Amino acid sequence: MTPLEAAPVALRSLTMSDRKRRREALMRGVFLATAWVSILITLLIIVSIAREAWSFLTQVEMGALTEKGWFPRRGLFDIRTPLVGTLIVSGIAMVVATPLGLGAAVYLSEYAKPRVRKTIKPVLELLAGIPSVVIGFFAISFITPELLARVRSDVAFFNLAAAGIGVGILTLPLVASVAEDAMRAVPHSLREAAYGLGSRKMTVAARVVFPAAISGVVASLILGLSRAIGETMVVAIAAGATGGSLFSLDILAPGQTMTAAMAALGVGTDQVKGADAAFQSLYFLGALLFVMTFALNVAGDRFVRRIRERY
Amino acid sequence: MATITTPAPTDDARLGTLTQRQRDVRGGLFRLALSISVIVSIVILATLIYEMASQGRPVLTTRLGDFLTSGFKTNPELAGVWQGIKGTLMLSVIVALVAFPIGVGAAVYLEEYAADSRFARIVNINIRNLAGVPSIVYGLLGLAIFVQALGTDLGDGGGLTGGRTVITGGLTLAVLVLPIVIITTQEALRAVPAGLREGALALGATRWETIRTTVFPAAAPGILTGTVLALARSAGEAAPLLVIGASTSVFLTGDQSLLEQVTDGRFTALPMTIYSWARLPASRGWHELVGAASVILVALVVVMNGAAIMLRNRFERRW
Numbered sequence: 067m068t069p070l071e072a073a074p075v076a077l078r079s080l081t082m083s084d085r086k087r088r089r090e091a092l093m094r095g096v097f098l099a100t101a102w103v104s105i106l107i108t109l110l111i112i113v114s115i116a117r118e119a120w121s122f123l124t125q126v127e128m129g130a131l132t133e134k135g136w137f138p139r140r141g142l143f144d145i146r147t148p149l150v151g152t153l154i155v156s157g158i159a160m161v162v163a164t165p166l167g168l169g170a171a172v173y174l175s176e177y178a179k180p181r182v183r184k185t186i187k188p189v190l191e192l193l194a195g196i197p198s199v200v201i202g203f204f205a206i207s208f209i210t211p212e213l214l215a216r217v218r219s220d221v222a223f224f225n226l227a228a229a230g231i232g233v234g235i236l237t238l239p240l241v242a243s244v245a246e247d248a249m250r251a252v253p254h255s256l257r258e259a260a261y262g263l264g265s266r267k268m269t270v271a272a273r274v275v276f277p278a279a280i281s282g283v284v285a286s287l288i289l290g291l292s293r294a295i296g297e298t299m300v301v302a303i304a305a306g307a308t309g310g311s312l313f314s315l316d317i318l319a320p321g322q323t324m325t326a327a328m329a330a331l332g333v334g335t336d337q338v339k340g341a342d343a344a345f346q347s348l349y350f351l352g353a354l355l356f357v358m359t360f361a362l363n364v365a366g367d368r369f370v371r372r373i374r375e376r377y
Numbered sequence: 378m379a380t381i382t383t384p385a386p387t388d389d390a391r392l393g394t395l396t397q398r399q400r401d402v403r404g405g406l407f408r409l410a411l412s413i414s415v416i417v418s419i420v421i422l423a424t425l426i427y428e429m430a431s432q433g434r435p436v437l438t439t440r441l442g443d444f445l446t447s448g449f450k451t452n453p454e455l456a457g458v459w460q461g462i463k464g465t466l467m468l469s470v471i472v473a474l475v476a477f478p479i480g481v482g483a484a485v486y487l488e489e490y491a492a493d494s495r496f497a498r499i500v501n502i503n504i505r506n507l508a509g510v511p512s513i514v515y516g517l518l519g520l521a522i523f524v525q526a527l528g529t530d531l532g533d534g535g536g537l538t539g540g541r542t543v544i545t546g547g548l549t550l551a552v553l554v555l556p557i558v559i560i561t562t563q564e565a566l567r568a569v570p571a572g573l574r575e576g577a578l579a580l581g582a583t584r585w586e587t588i589r590t591t592v593f594p595a596a597a598p599g600i601l602t603g604t605v606l607a608l609a610r611s612a613g614e615a616a617p618l619l620v621i622g623a624s625t626s627v628f629l630t631g632d633q634s635l636l637e638q639v640t641d642g643r644f645t646a647l648p649m650t651i652y653s654w655a656r657l658p659a660s661r662g663w664h665e666l667v668g669a670a671s672v673i674l675v676a677l678v679v680v681m682n683g684a685a686i687m688l689r690n691r692f693e694r695r696w
Contacts, residue, residue: 086583093585097490100482101497104504104559107552111514114521169414177411186415193422195682197613199648200429200671203655207664208428235421242418268404289509296511298616299648303655325513325616332516332620348620352517356510363509 115356118349125343135312136322138331138344147313148351151226151323155301156294158230158317159237163290166234167241168283174242175249176271194239202303205232210304218318224306226321232300241290244370248282249275251377281376285369292362296355298325324351429675432668444669449650453662458670461650464543465612465677468646471547472554472611477604479551480558487559488566489588508556516620519549524621541622543644549617554607561606565599566592598692602685609681613674615648647674 082090126143136147170190174183210228214221221227252275260274276283306320314321331348430437436444447457483500491497523545569592577587593600651670657663 082583090583090585093588094486094490097482097486100479101486101491101500103479104483104500104507104555107518107555108503108507110522111510111518115514115517118521166414166418169411170418173411173415177408186419189419189422191682192679193418195609195613195678196422196425197615197648197674197678199613199615199651199655200675201425203651203664203667203671204425204428206655207432207659207668208424235425238418238421266401266404268401268407272407292509296513298511298513298619299652302616302619303652325511328513328517329616329619332520332622349517349521352514356514359509359511359514360506363506366509367505 111356115349115353118346119353122343122346122350125346136327137311138327138347141343143343143347143350144313145354147311148322148324148327149354150313150315151305151311151321152295152325154226154315154317154321155230155233155305155323156291158227159233159294159297160287160291162231162234163237163241163294164287167238167286167290168245170238170242171245171249171283171286172271172276175246176267176275190239190242193235194243196236198236198297198299199303201232201236202229202300204235205229205300205304214318221318222306222320224304224320225318226305227317229301229305229321229323230317232304233294233297236297236300237290237294240293241286244286244289245279245283248279248286248370248373251282251373252278253377279373281369282373285366285373288362288366288369292359292366295362296325296359298329301326302329324355327351328355426675429668429671432664433666433670433672434668436665436669437672444666445673453657453666456654456666458647458650458673460645461647461670462673464546464644464646464649467543467644468547468550469608469612471544472551472608473604475548475551476555476558476607480555480604480607481562481600483555484559484562484566485588488563489584489592504556504559508560511616512553512614513616513620515549515553516617518552519545519617519621523548541643545621546618546644546646549621550611550614553614553617554611557607557610558603561603562596562600565596565603568599569595598688602689605681605685605688609678609685612646612681613648613678615646615652618646618649619652647677 126141130141130143131145133142133144135142135144170186174186178186205228206223209231210221210223210225213231214225214227256274256278257270260270265274301323302325305323305326311320311322328348328351331344331351443455444457445462446459447455448460450456483504487497487500524541573591573595574587577591578584582590647670651667651674654663654667654670
């Protein structure tokens, strides 16, 4: 064997060639540009929505915003109608999703054996992946005729209750997964300390882990609510009221939500062209929706981060 | 101050405090309530699938081939989902072509070039917020930017995107799933141990060479998983397409060239097909079609998600 001989090292061989240097700068520039795209998208969303929403507000008399219903084609833009409809639907959705989602989360995090968990998790993930049009159809083909009509015979074919339950089914997996993540993040030492003091399983789950993970639980509900408010297709299919709707609080009757009103306007955009107030009301609703969900998401994110920082 | 005197406990009493004599009734009920919420979730999913399958069974069993290959018809006995499937496939191709390079590029910049910088923090917050924006709002973006600003006017064609075309729909969905691609790619890149990068850099590779030869191959399964998940998500979306004005019914003859199909204003997608059929009367048999189409859409989405999960499990490396 011949000993390796060190080749003379010149400074040139340690510095990058110009060609390489240019290529490095180019690639860095390309990646930087793609990172900017997301910022650009946010700006475009805000600018395009705000512009049309503003021109809607300047065109429409303020009185029309509290007129007796939401009939954009007739110039009646009672904002309370879709707003209250949205609150009703997302309220019902949370009534469905909160106990089921949190119950599933506590069960998966504290009670389920690893093998059981491995089979239940995919079920929830599968439920989360079901397209919302399918849930919308489920609402009119099963929830209304098979569930609601058995309890109340006066339920309308299209109604807010069925839409709310459908949205709740969509929200459930999100609530369960965020809350479960939070509870699993609670360190084992807390549980062991509680057991050491003689606590029962239920006490550990309900009085130790749940309070310790409370900010994550709150986050799961906030993010779930945000998801429910923004859900479109279930409501567009199951809540009826395509063209317009009178102000109504009856959950067994058809109603209007912000997203369903937007979908209805979208379907009709061939008719409502350009600078028409009905067309721009689409953006006005979009702006409201954006602001509401944005505020909820920021709040939810803050709660999620709090639990991550603590443990 | 009152003093509390406790009698000296007997051995029996001591033992009694340490063993659980009566059954823990409240704990049992609590556990039962939790199990019920899990069972109800499973029952919901099972009912959902059963309901779709039983509604769609007449169509799926008697004329599956015909249903898959025929287009929109005014007669529910002849109508099929071919145009919806084709539309969804074309949209998916555009989504993949747009969202994959931009999403992966952004994630590479955030993780490999600018980790922990102020810019990266701002972009990260921004992406998390974008991920929570309702999908219908992306439809507004698509309508204002891709349909109106980039395609000359409402549905009249021309411009870069040609108005309400499948290109517009694909771009809108690509923007919608971009946060998913970025976030999952970031996770995949973060899972690549720093030692691999340092090794490559120590051997004289430049940063880009390190990424290309070392980081990308190691993170590829994770990146692909994210992209497939994003495609599955976009395949099920209808709301943004509704807003940008995808057709709920297309009566194309089917003998146009691919280019004509892409630039022609009318396009649809599988979820749009389901939406339009769901609004037609159940008594004439339209709901059987909805059930059948739902089975196909859910199968498509489940297969994509399953493929992503298998991909992840198969190539997941423990460093």
